[in-house]
Amino acid sequence: xxxxxxxxxxxxxxxxxxxxxxxxxxxxxxxxxxxxxxxxxxxxxxxxxxxxxxxxxxxxxxxxxxxxxxxxxxxxxxxxxxxxxxxxxxxxxxxxxxxxxxxxxxxxxxxxxxxxxxxxxxxx
Amino acid sequence: xxxxxxxxxxxxxxxxxxxxxxxxxxxxxxxxxxxxxxxxxxxxxxxxxxxxxxxxxxxxxxxxxxxxxxxxxxxxxxxxxxxxxxxxxxxxxxxxxxxxxxxxxx
Numbered sequence: 001x002x003x004x005x006x007x008x009x010x011x012x013x014x015x016x017x018x019x020x021x022x023x024x025x026x027x028x029x030x031x032x033x034x035x036x037x038x039x040x041x042x043x044x045x046x047x048x049x050x051x052x053x054x055x056x057x058x059x060x061x062x063x064x065x066x067x068x069x070x071x072x073x074x075x076x077x078x079x080x081x082x083x084x085x086x087x088x089x090x091x092x093x094x095x096x097x098x099x100x101x102x103x104x105x106x107x108x109x110x111x112x113x114x115x116x117x118x119x120x121x122x123x124x
Numbered sequence: 125x126x127x128x129x130x131x132x133x134x135x136x137x138x139x140x141x142x143x144x145x146x147x148x149x150x151x152x153x154x155x156x157x158x159x160x161x162x163x164x165x166x167x168x169x170x171x172x173x174x175x176x177x178x179x180x181x182x183x184x185x186x187x188x189x190x191x192x193x194x195x196x197x198x199x200x201x202x203x204x205x206x207x208x209x210x211x212x213x214x215x216x217x218x219x220x221x222x223x224x225x226x227x228x229x230x
Binding site for chain 2: 037039046047048049062064065098107108109110111112114115116117
């Protein structure tokens with residue numbers, strides 16, 4: 001079955017870059033019927049979609065407006081994984097970060113597979 | 125900007141029917157999804173495309189979406205259904221989540 005395994009540091013200093021990776025098993029990051037997403041959750045702001053990467057003859061990305069200037073999501077086909085980079089973090093970026101698959105065919109774009117979540121704290 | 129509104133909490137007795145709603149402008153024109161999240165766990169998809177259940181989700185979970193309201197219905201609610209529930213839609217190549225509803229089974 002499809003599984004997503006997240007990795008990355010749980011503590012990031014203010015103004016630095018938050019970097020997380022999501023390793024995919026049982027599916028391909030290059031799949032034409034999936035999109036690979038990052039979502040975060042905090043008690044104050046709930047669930048927030050950050051962005052996605054997907055392959056449809058070429059690679060594309062969509063990002064949430066509120067982080068568009070600070071975010072990069074990249075696929076890594078050699079390792080079958082994708083990554084999140086969020087620049088210039090502040091304490092307001094403290095959240096649990098999830099990677100998730102949106103399956104276009106099977107569940108019409110719903111997030112049907114989620115990673116285990118990574119608690120990231122932004123603090124000096 | 126588009127917003128989805130959910131009641132913060134809903135209570136239901138075991139065996140009864142729980143209805144959790146999600147409101148948004150012309151929400152019925154979009155496809156709604158629902159997620160269940162238990163403490164310390166990742167969300168789980170329970171309804172997609174308004175009313176479809178992924179494999180492995182019990183039949184007691186059902187959904188509807190019309191007008192300005194999407195509804196998640198849990199028939200014969202069990203203690204194991206106590207969780208937070210979130211609605212979600214796609215809007216102009218971005219994703220929106222509702223604020224979540226805590227379902228208490230008592």
